[in-house]
Amino acid sequence: MFLKNHWYIAGFREEITEKPLRRLILGEPVVFFRTKDGRAVAFEDRCIHRQVPLSMGSICEDGTLACLYHGIRYDTDGKVTFIPEQTRIPRGAKVRTYKVVEKGYWLWIFGGAPEDANEADIPAYRWFERPGWTAKRRRLHVNCNYKLIVDNLLNMAHLPYVHPRTIGSEGVVKDAVVKITQSDTGVRLARKMYDIEPPPTYKKAGGFEGNVNRWQTIDWMAPSSFEFHTGVVETGHEPPPPEYDVPKINARILDRHAMHSIAPESEKSSNYYVAFSYDPEEYTEELADFLIKQMIDTFEEDVVLLEAQQDNMDLCNNPDELDIVSDGAGLQAMKMLRAMEAAAAGA
Ligand code: FES
Ligand SMILES: [Fe+2]
Structure with missing residues (x-):
């Protein structure tokens, strides 16, 4: 529904x-x-x-x-x-x-x-409204239910396995400091990874030579919109808070602000909008083009999996699933969606 x-x-x-x-x-x-x-x-x-x-x-x-x-x-x-x-x-x-x-x-x-x-x-995308900032954006079509995409975006454990060519590295799943918080309107998944090797996208885009501290703050806004604040900074520096006006850090840093929003098309297909916003004074056009291409290349890897997952779910028609620790934020989101569906059905 x-x-x-x-x-x-x-x-x-x-x-x-x-x-x-x-x-x-x-x-x-x-x-x-x-x-x-x-x-x-x-x-x-x-x-x-x-x-x-x-x-x-x-x-x-x-x-x-x-x-x-x-x-x-x-x-x-x-x-x-x-x-x-x-x-x-x-x-x-x-x-x-x-x-x-x-x-x-x-x-x-x-x-x-x-x-x-x-x-x-209407979901607020704070960084897209920031004066002087601009954005790169795309739409992808995925033959799966929108909830599979929500679940995908809230479980970062897939990064080293699905995206080793872009944003995945072993460090993502090793000793990450994870905090999940729920509000009336969504779930925040905040992850910090210290002293890890930067994944390929960051190495290429930021020119990092040594290890980095990495962060991912993912705000899911029910039912299907996300704000992503992600990035890496040289070791020795704390990841910046996701809030609007972050003081400049005197270190090599790559700070990314993105949105993901899914418009369900049918029970088994979705339009998926991705974009990232940036300050043109900090990002060159070339860097911005590189980063949106990496985002799309990354998500196209997910599309292959998501469509196979949907096909298999249709074929097997078996709701049994094993939940694992990294599902934490996704499970909270699904619980919230079920409650919203029940409320809508009873209204
Ligand atoms: S005028 Fe639209 S179907 Fe006849
Ligand atoms: Fe992914």
């Missing part, structure tokens, strides 16, 4: 144009387009007449969206304004609409009834 009464990324803002765009969100087809006055709007992608996708239609001169099949037109509130061969518009003839908001680099959609939407609940 999906948690409808939450905000999910629908796409990049620049994807929304006057040309209707279809995307599956929470198992529902949605059509997005930009109105003549520049607003992004979203309707159920299903004509109320004979269910043809409205995304196959086009925007008329008067700003209405016309269905391709028999030409019924919808205004930007989703109300029918024109039906061929008749003058009477049935009362209440309207397509379902969604609340959407453009925030940061993304268009966010609220999966529930528009009147229940509260913009203040």
